[in-house]
Amino acid sequence: MNGPVAVVDCGTNTIRLLITGPDGNGGLSEIERRTKIVRLGQGVDATGEFHPDALARTFAQAEQYADLIKSQDIPAERVRFIATSASRDVSNRDEFLEGIRQRLGVTPDVITGDEEAALSFAGALSGADDPHTPVLVTDIGGGSTELIIGNAAGTADHAVSLDIGSVRVTERFLHDDAPSADDLGRAAAYIDQLLDGEQIEWPAVRTWIGVAGTLTTLAAVDLDLTEYDRSKVHGHQIRIADLNAISARLSALSAEQIRGLGAVDPQRADVISAGALIATRIAARLQVGSLTVSEADILDGAALELIGTER
Template identity: 50%
Template sequence: MSERCAAIDCGTNSIRLLVADDDGAGGLVQVDRRLEMVRLGQGVDATGEFHPDALQRTFAACEMYADLLREHGVDPAHTRFVATSAARDAGNAEEFFAGVRERLGVDAEIITGSEEAVLSFTGAVSGIGEHPDPVLVVDIGGGSTELVLGEERRILAATSIDIGSVRLRERLLKGDPPSQDEIRATVEHVDAMLGSSGVAVERARTWVGVAGTMTTLAAVHQELPAYDPAKVHGAVIPREELVPLCESVVARTVGELRDIPSMHPMRADVISAGAVIVQRLAERIGADALTVSETDILDGIVLQLLERDRR
């Protein structure tokens, strides 16, 4: 029998935990899932280093997760900690590595963009049930966006591109609300990056969005009185409703966005940049709707760990 496993995903904007058991049929049973907004990527694009405050927030979350792992009886040997775009870019990454190791007893792995894409695809597809192929999974993070096109659980093309909600907000979309010139410059930059991605997104018959930008847009679209993962998971937003939704988000001030009941306060200042990416994707993707999934890279990591244990 497989041991209980855990995955921690430390991105540019958030650090997340999933603890799960083997369901005995090749899948997993969720035991605990957590998210903490730590903004590890604060200023990395400009300075090339982690800000001390960002490290402090991240280490505090690691300490909390260490307590949870002990509570759930997860052995460090069955725990994987992956770090993505912000940690790839930081000059003082060793301080980050040492802090994670000290608090959790595991080494942080800086995974490649291609591995991140594969794990995101595996996790996302595990949660959406029957669907027409090809499937495009889009994971918009704080520092990068992963595009993965696949069919019958086989990946056809995958890439990680350097456009993310924090990166674009700090670099291009600085106004509150953003000016028309800023929006135009951001659209041009996103279009150029998507156009050179090498992934034929127009082929997709199913479009699956994972991670905070996508899940938040699903909650806003449903006008939820509070964020509800059960209502967000599997939510479908038709393209004709998605584009104006994104445009509405981009046009609002941070204060107006923070007043939305389902909006996490620490996402309000970067969601507009993520919405630009979604809106530009919607203009290119062949599928006529976005399906939002709560299963993502965390699920992909745990499924990989469980598969290893079954051997």
Template identity: 50%
Template sequence: MRVAAIDCGTNTMRLFVASLNPDGSLHEYDRRLLFVGLGQGVDATGLFAPDALNRAFDACEQFNEIIADLDCERGRFVATSATRDAQNRDELFRGVRARLGINAEVVSGQEEAHLSFRGALSGIRSKADPVLVMDSGGGSTELVRGVGAGADLAHIDASVSLNIGSRRLRERILRSDPPTADEIARARQLVRSELDSSGVELSDIRTFIGVAGTVTTMSALAQHLRRYDRSRVHGSVLSQAAVHEVADRLLGATVSEVVSWGPVQPQRAEVLCAGALIVEEVASRVGAPELVVSESDILDGIALSMLVDGKGQAISAD
């Protein structure tokens, strides 16, 4: 059985078509990303902007063609932080149903964290426990602490979804290009306050795994890649020093300068400095000496939830 996993985030909308191999791993047929910016302005207005909704619907139409071509039987459309905050989310739901034949789900921050944890550990083996998976998104940041054993999780000790993300922090505080010293100080204060009250112990973490676009792009920059190369990013390692170096570089650069470096798309470059600041602040509290970068993430967790747990919906033709 082939399934279609869709992650509708604050910055991007992503599709993953997969089936299950005999050994329990995922077989990939298609994986792609579109910058939609659905969360644009949501932090300030509490509403999806009409242009953002239109971009999301265009992405759904593109994905629908791929899903049909690959004969997917089940699908799951998972909407996260921006949709949780938007008062007009029903407009998104109606558009998704009309274009994809499945209903959108707004998952809680806790479920988002668990899906990210499961997805990350399906592609990265933890070297030692406890393990922390950090999913640094556009609207929120998930921290999940537990014991990892490949795709089969022994248990999760603690998880939290923090109401800080790259787009949210950029629009709320880091508004200058590049951010001013005062903006950076205020942003750090906010992130540190969120981490202080997170309830997730970080100091004794022995395996630190990061997923999502901020972390993977930071790895590409640390490797001085001129073009983004998924094969070189997945499983790469960033030392604590490298995390701080890349974050400082991003916070001191304009958006156009970041784009000129090569592997960063303009839509990502607009919010990357804010995401990097969040990653840097989390890393500074983690006991592990390095950050392992994973391309396996919430999309893989969504696919496994359908293929292993029977979740998702049959894809309707109407």
């Protein structure tokens, strides 16, 4: 495939768009990339269904993405809509699928956790600079966290998707603004239980790469950016000690105070503390000195798959 493709990734917290094409060297030439927080997974953990307001927000953004895809000088040869954690088990999934089909003209792929992990790994490695094997790629989403271990050539050896995400952990455990020490402790214990249940050789990991909104936001906070800058975030390394300090700092702030940090999307302010907590519990199991944050993620992996390009 020589022309551009468009990929939409809809998770628990965000809906994101990538329009891109092949760069001629086995990679991607980005045309457009957008992110919007719609909180599709609002209340899903408790109710098992999409809230009407969440569907309305998601459909409205899907319409905007459809218009943006159509407005390109060179039309996308293929469009793929990927739905992840929040869409897997809800009772009103068909309403969501039909709403997206009407607006974008494609049937959403509700991918498994394993598929999500594989695409995230491929995308992260496409933007990595000489990582050392074994590589751990981590995607902390709103409803789930993907952990993928593989080699620097881009081959994933082990992948797991856990039901711990920034929205899910916030709704289940962190009820106060800011969260209490007891609530943080209960959340950490739950996260630890799920992490410890996986057969992962944590100490063997040589390179830790983090993708998607939670970890890119933490990189922006570490950089003390007054506004988000993708070019500065990509490839930034957060020292583990600094990651722990950021998590402690955020958990002591109210959502309103976090909104005052220019690097944090205002709509992410109420769940970023939970995301940071998940990151620190993963870090506690590793022997690496830092987390490398990548702006290349599942969108890039899915686009490479559509184009039929291998790294």
